[in-house]
Amino acid sequence: MKKLEEKIFKVLMIxxxxxxxxxxxxxxxxxLNKGLPSLSWEMISQIPSGGFYLGKEGGILNAIMGSxxxxxxxxxxxxxxxxxxxxxxxxxxRRKSKLAAIARLTFDVLFGIPxxxxxxxxxxxxxxxxxxxxxxxxxxxxSLLIIPVMIRSIDxxxxxxxxxxxxxxxxxxxxxxxxxxxxTRQLLPGISTAVLLSIGRxxxxxxxxxxxxxxxxxxxxxxxQPTASLxxxxxxxxSSPIEEVQNRAYAAxxxxxxxxxxxxxxxxxxxxxxxxxxx
Amino acid sequence: xELLTEPLITEQPKTVRTRKPGCDKPHIEVENLNxxxxxxxxxxxxxxxxxxxxxxxxxxxxxCGKTTLLRTFNRLHDDSVDVRITGKLFVDxxxxxxxxxxxxxxxxxxxxxxxxxxxxxxxxxxxxxxxxRLHGIRGKRNLYAIARHQLEAVGLWDEVKDRLKTPASKLSxxxxxxxxLARGLAVEPxxxxxxxxxxxxxxxxxxxxxxxxxxxxxxxxxxxxxxTLRQAKRIADYxxxxxxxxxxxxxxxxxxxxxPKHKLTKEYISGGFS
Numbered sequence: 001m002k003k004l005e006e007k008i009f010k011v012l013m014i015x016x017x018x019x020x021x022x023x024x025x026x027x028x029x030x031x032l033n034k035g036l037p038s039l040s041w042e043m044i045s046q047i048p049s050g051g052f053y054l055g056k057e058g059g060i061l062n063a064i065m066g067s068x069x070x071x072x073x074x075x076x077x078x079x080x081x082x083x084x085x086x087x088x089x090x091x092x093x094r095r096k097s098k099l100a101a102i103a104r105l106t107f108d109v110l111f112g113i114p115x116x117x118x119x120x121x122x123x124x125x126x127x128x129x130x131x132x133x134x135x136x137x138x139x140x141x142x143s144l145l146i147i148p149v150m151i152r153s154i155d156x157x158x159x160x161x162x163x164x165x166x167x168x169x170x171x172x173x174x175x176x177x178x179x180x181x182x183x184t185r186q187l188l189p190g191i192s193t194a195v196l197l198s199i200g201r202x203x204x205x206x207x208x209x210x211x212x213x214x215x216x217x218x219x220x221x222x223x224x225q226p227t228a229s230l231x232x233x234x235x236x237x238x239s240s241p242i243e244e245v246q247n248r249a250y251a252a253x254x255x256x257x258x259x260x261x262x263x264x265x266x267x268x269x270x271x272x273x274x275x276x277x278x279x
Numbered sequence: 280x281e282l283l284t285e286p287l288i289t290e291q292p293k294t295v296r297t298r299k300p301g302c303d304k305p306h307i308e309v310e311n312l313n314x315x316x317x318x319x320x321x322x323x324x325x326x327x328x329x330x331x332x333x334x335x336x337x338x339x340x341x342x343c344g345k346t347t348l349l350r351t352f353n354r355l356h357d358d359s360v361d362v363r364i365t366g367k368l369f370v371d372x373x374x375x376x377x378x379x380x381x382x383x384x385x386x387x388x389x390x391x392x393x394x395x396x397x398x399x400x401x402x403x404x405x406x407x408x409x410x411x412r413l414h415g416i417r418g419k420r421n422l423y424a425i426a427r428h429q430l431e432a433v434g435l436w437d438e439v440k441d442r443l444k445t446p447a448s449k450l451s452x453x454x455x456x457x458x459x460l461a462r463g464l465a466v467e468p469x470x471x472x473x474x475x476x477x478x479x480x481x482x483x484x485x486x487x488x489x490x491x492x493x494x495x496x497x498x499x500x501x502x503x504x505x506x507t508l509r510q511a512k513r514i515a516d517y518x519x520x521x522x523x524x525x526x527x528x529x530x531x532x533x534x535x536x537x538x539p540k541h542k543l544t545k546e547y548i549s550g551g552f553s
């Protein structure tokens with residue numbers, strides 16, 4: 001009986017693992033199968049020409065650059081907000097503090113809010129400040145979306161930091177600021193994971209940028225100009241009735257996937273290098 | 280940090296306690312110290328004078344306030360909101376709980392060795408020179424000399440000299456504890472506080488640490504909290520016995536162990552309770 005039970009669970013575990021892997025492989029297969037033939041140097045090195053959305057020449061460089069701009073600035077802004085918040089939650093407030101508990105609950109709720117709501121909220125903010133759909137608007141909306149992701153994932157690591165580390169540093173005569181510098185070293189791998197997760201969530205999201213960043217065929221040259229983004233490029237091309245344009249949508253999806261993969265691997269690499277010294 | 284290969288003169292004149300002019304008190308003096316956590320009276324009216332250049336062991340059953348008392352010496356309770364302290368604690372005749380006392384300056388005078396070693400998330404050498412760097416010492420050569428001197432002092436130099444730049448977390452627990460001691464010594468403290476500093480170590484490592492304490496006690500004032508009576512018997516010059524937040528007895532090791540005045544001390548030492 002025991003043996004049978006163990007067998008069933010073993011089969012279940014192997015089965016679900018295989019299922020997930022095969023879904024991932026299937027997604028990759030579809031993107032590669034449909035996208036690879038349309039992917040060309042022209043596609044990633046040019047902005048769309050007049051008839052691009054009717055199947056004429058041009059590329060999606062506007063969307064690639066737009067997405068990179070958006071995610072780069074959003075991640076920087078979010079880091080500048082998240083790291084101090086986590087430090088405050090963990091090292092200024094007590095572990096059992098009520099305020100910290102309320103704050104964590106708030107971040108969990110914010111984490112769960114759908115991205116379209118952030119998009120709509122960002123849109124309202126922009127109207128209030130008299131902004132048009134622009135790179136700046138998109139950056140703000142994406143930052144709102146990824147700040148909770150970042151805070152929660154850095155927080156998970158910060159909770160694990162032993163109090164002894166804080167005391168050891170302080171007993172050597174370190175000020176609060178110096179102590180925080182040491183803690184940040186210990187947090188670095190956690191921060192790089194958080195950045196990775198945020199990039200994944202932020203760069204692939206279409207709903208937040210739909211109203212806030214707009215869409216354009218050119219690469220933005222200032223924060224106040226609208227910008228294209230890869231998720232929207234995929235969305236618009238996929239809604240076209242022309243098959244060639246549809247295939248380009250898959251190529252754009254392929255580009256997006258490759259960008260995320262490159263960023264993931266580099267984040268992993270840096271994380272490994274940064275975690276060399278942690279205790 | 281660049282590693283130098285040429286021999287360096289590592290002899291550094293160690294300043295023994297520099298008494299303030301006009302200060303005739305013992306190094307640490309506790310006067311009517313009370314400590315409350317929320318409304319619990321944890322330390323009850325402690326009066327204690329800890330003499331210079333000797334090892335003082337604080338013994339007592341679990342939960343009697345030994346560690347709490349030790350932590351008041353370098354104000355580690357500062358960060359706990361529900362802790363309230365009354366009374367006076369003089370280090371070099373300076374009341375460290377006075378309003379104008381500056382905490383980093385007080386902590387610089389004391390090295391703390393925790394129960395479990397806690398190396399900082401950096402390389403071995405950076406761990407040792409972290410304190411000196413904080414306090415403004417610059418220059419690779421100077422820092423290297425300090426690191427070497429302190430690592431030699433704790434007998435770790437030969438074990439780590441070829442891998443000073445590897446992470447400190449790669450060392451064994453016993454080595455890490457010695458590294459922590461070297462790190463503490465590098466800020467040139469006058470007082471060393473040990474909070475059951477050997478309880479997480481294997482017998483050989485703890486013996487090394489004990490021997491270290493004995494070998495440096497002529498230059499430092501050492502206060503150790505210990506759970507093991509045998510350890511106190513081996514190394515203590517003075518012993519303080521605490522019970523339920525009160526200081527029951529304080530005296531030379533010889534007097535407390537061989538001729539305890541108080542009934543409770545006698546019972547504890549003879550193993551009546553623990």
